[in-house]
Amino acid sequence: MTGLTFRKKSEPQERLDLSPLVPSRLKGLTRKxxxxxxxxxxxxxxxxxxxxDISGxxxxxxxFEGGSPRFxxxxxxxxxxxxxxxxxxxxxxxRAMSGGRITVEGSVGGHAGSAMSGGVIRIAGDCGERLGGPLAGEMAGIKGGTIVVAGKAGPRAGDRMRRGVISIMGDAEDDVGSRMIAGSIIVGGRAGGTPGRLMKRGTLFLCGGAEHLAPTFLDxxxxxxxxxxxMAREFSKGVVGxxxxxGMAMRRLGGDTAVLGLGEIFLPL
Structure with missing residues (x-):
């Protein structure tokens, strides 16, 4: 048996909903x-x-051979x-995945991993806003699993994160880890805006520093x-890498004291 392949014929003229094309829903179906x-x-x-064109x-x-921002x-x-x-x-x-693995060789749009509770997402390029964050009206973001982004992340990555790991190797735009409830976020580059704004618990590693922090964080x-x-040894052996x-010398800031204040941000000394 060979893997099921969907080869793009041409660029679609409208946005597509590809949610039916997952293993559990395609199992047992004929190509027709x-x-x-x-x-x-x-x-x-x-x-x-x-x-x-379908094969396998x-x-x-x-x-999916040949991606698109409209997928x-x-x-x-x-x-x-x-x-x-x-x-x-x-x-x-x-969104809402509970197991398995997704690998994207390019970049992705907003809300990747939203409501995710398990599994692994790896993105070779950049990602849009609210990585792992909730949709409008929802109270929780990612609830488990691992997301790894090799590029940069848009605003409010990890918003309302409840559990799991997000690793962003590049920069993160404004408010990474906003309203965070628990879990761990690692940013290899620089964090913009006010990282950790209104976070209650959880851990932010900002390895490239931060543009500025809210005054309600305590050094x-x-x-x-x-x-x-x-942690570094375990991450390197697993999917995070x-x-x-x-090996970095770091300092700790506690907050956000505007809310519960049990979160922590680690910055380079």
Missing amino acids: DMAGVVVGTTRLRLTVGDLF DDAAEIC DRIGEAMDAGEIRVDGDAGNRLG NGPADLLIFSV PVGFD
């Missing part, structure tokens, strides 16, 4: 059935067959298996903690 699945978001009712037969391993909701609610995107992806990548001085080495704070 797959080709008839509606993925368009307008009255044109575009189907998979209109947009993709193993729905546990799905590949929305890839891997939504997936619970097992693997999805690879050879190119860019749109909004809500991996606790240098932090030479053994746990840093332990090497982290910027490994």
Whole structure:
């Protein structure tokens, strides 16, 4: 058996909802059935067959050959298996996923990993706003799993994060870790705006420093903690990989005291 491949015929003229194309929903379907699945978001009712050439037969391993910023909701609610995107992806990548792995070779839009509770997302490029964050009206962001971004992240990455790990190797735009409830965020580059704004608990490692911090964070001085080495070693052995704070002298700030104030931000000395 070979992995199931969807090869893009041409750039779509509308945004697509690719949430039906996950392993659990494609298992047991014939290619004819797959080709008839509606993925368009307008009255044109575009189907998979209109947009993709289909090959392979193993729905546990799905590949999109040729990505697009209009490919929305890839891997939504997936619970097992693997999805690879050879190119860019749109909004809500991996939203509400509970297991499996998604790998994107390009960049993605907003709300990647929103409401995620398990699994792994790896993004080779940049990501849009609210990485792992909630949609409007929701009270919690990512609740588990791991997200790794090789590039930079848009505003409010990790907003309302409740559990899990987010690693951003590049810069993070304004308010990374805003309203954070728990979990860990690692930023290899520089954090813009006010990182950790209104965070209640959780940990932010800002390895490239921060543009500025809210005045409601308290400087606790240098932090030479053994746990840093332990965490760095475990991350490097797992899906996160090497982290910027490994061997780095850091200082700790506690906050945000405007709310519960049990969170922590670590910055280079």
